[in-house]
Amino acid sequence: MANGPMDRRAFGEQPQRPNGNGSGHSTEYTGRYVVLLDPNNQESGLNALRSAADIAPVERVRGAAAANVSELLERPDVSVLFENLSVAVVEVRPENRFALVTTAEAESSILAAEPERMVYASPITTPQQAPTEFFPAYRSDEDVVAHQSQAEAAASLGPALDEQSVTWGLQAIRANVSGMTGRGVKVAVLDTGVDTDHPDLVGCIEETASFVPGQTVEDGHGHGTHCIGTVAGPANPRQGPRYGVACDARILAGKVLANDGRGPDGGILAGIEWAISHGAKVISLSLGARVQAGALFPQTYEILAKRALEMGTVIVAAAGNSSLRPGFVAPVERPANCPAILAVGSLDKALKTAFDSCGGINGQGGEVNIAAPGVAVHSAAPGGGYATKSGTSMATPHVAGVLAMLAQANPKASAADLTAALLAGAFPLTQPARDVGAGLLQAP
Structure with a gap:
């Protein structure tokens, strides 16, 4: 698979309009990168990042062992590779981030590299409200029903x-x-x-x-x-x-x-x-x-x-x-x-x-x-x-x-x-x- 374009616009995103409960959030980055590797050639991609961007040493995690990885992901001196998915969460010094991005663009065994972001659970909690009408049998055309x-x-x-x-x-x-x-x-x-x-x-x-x-x-x-x-x-x-x-x-x-x-x-x-x-x-x-x-x-x-x-x-x-x-x-x-x-x-x-x-x-x-x-x-x-x-x-x-x-x-x-x-x-x-x-x- 060919490399996808690096979306540098992510670095310039602005806070967006808040949602209905007024609890909007702007984009947050952790400073790490998520790097997707060719599953048949993981080591080539990692070696390229070690050489060009001096990424932190890589710890390999596979399958059920991922259940024990939380503390490892917090360490600033370790990068983590999830072997089954062929994806790594990479620690890199700020001055080497540009080298990581350019290496990812040039190296065929790296399929994508993106800044790690924060994600959120953001439901709206509301009181029970009576709707105007509810039809549990919206069935005007039975031919579409399997x-x-x-x-x-x-x-x-x-x-x-x-x-x-x-x-x-x-x-x-x-x-x-x-x-x-x-x-x-x-x-x-x-x-x-x-x-x-x-x-x-x-x-x-x-x-x-x-x-x-x-x-x-x-x-x-x-x-x-x-x-x-x-x-x-x-x-x-x-x-x-x-x-x-x-x-x-x-x-x-x-x-x-x-x-x-x-x-x-x-x-x-x-x-x-x-x-x-x-x-x-x-x-x-x-x-x-x-x-x-x-x-x-x-x-x-x-x-x-x-x-x-x-x-x-x-x-x-x-x-x-x-x-x-x-x-x-x-x-x-x-x-x-x-x-x-x-x-x-x-x-x-x-x-x-x-x-x-x-x-x-x-x-x-x-x-x-x-x-x-x-x-x-x-x-x-x-x-x-x-x-x-x-x-x-x-x-x-x-x-x-x-x-x-x-x-x-x-x-x-x-x-x-x-x-x-x-x-x-x-x-x-x-x-x-x-x-x-x-x-x-x-x-x-």
Whole structure:
């Protein structure tokens, strides 16, 4: 594969318009670089960087060993290579950064090199609001429905706002009338961790790991626990309505964002390496960082997502919550803006695009692929309780759960096949594809 152009515009990005809750963030860099190597010629690329840019000595990490890498990533005297992904987080002195970039452009065994950035978990927490109307059976053209008998059964339920037994989101995507539960399918949720003692979640957690120095996997933020609950909360929770899409999925809970909701690319890459090594069919990323209008997608995440697909893993990511509709639509954030990553937009209870959901206004890869319930979403919270949150972060685990259902239904399907089935099964909406992609997520 030929080298992609180095996007030096990243160094000049300006803070962007804040999102709907006024908590906007500008681009942050760590000073390190993420370097993507030819998997068949890793050493040539590293040797070129050692010679030209005097990078810090490289420690090699493979597979499940990535679970122990958090402290290593913080050391200024060490670069870390994730061998299975062929990606390195490189420490380099400031005076040698330009030499690193020019070497990466010239060396054929280096596919991409980009500054390491911080990413964020940024949901909007809102009170429960009654919508004007909600139709769980938007079925004007039954020919587009792959499973007509299921659709007819769901339609017979009639309009539903009652969440006493099932959340509105599960009703909208028909998870509650699906015969699939995601049984045995591993879903990695890379986020702020999880309340490992939550009564609803103890049964679904397969493995945990923290990639945040000095912090355990326990969720001091709430974001990760909420997302994990949406993916795999139980059919019969301890209290309140069912809120888990794939009740029998197995969760790999990776803490890549600290308790303040922030984390660098390196921790996310470590989490991806760890998740794939543990057999994750789906990786759910309810996180992101803003990009400018017209910005290119990050080559590192794009090529890694392609490699993940080849290894049998689908990556889904939140489109972002930076818009202020109707007057301002922000572009889909990174890494969701990569063509090989499924970008998820957010819908409210009337199946309208959420006011803060980002849109597909950039070029290739910047599109929204699918939309899911993301407003007033009820799920688990740390301390054994529950919370209602809103944002594309809340829509994304709905998609991850449905992918687990599809993987259960089609155990021999490739990751590309699962992606195609997910998009083909979506129900078309009246909004532009820019905002909702293929349409409303539907369970098989």
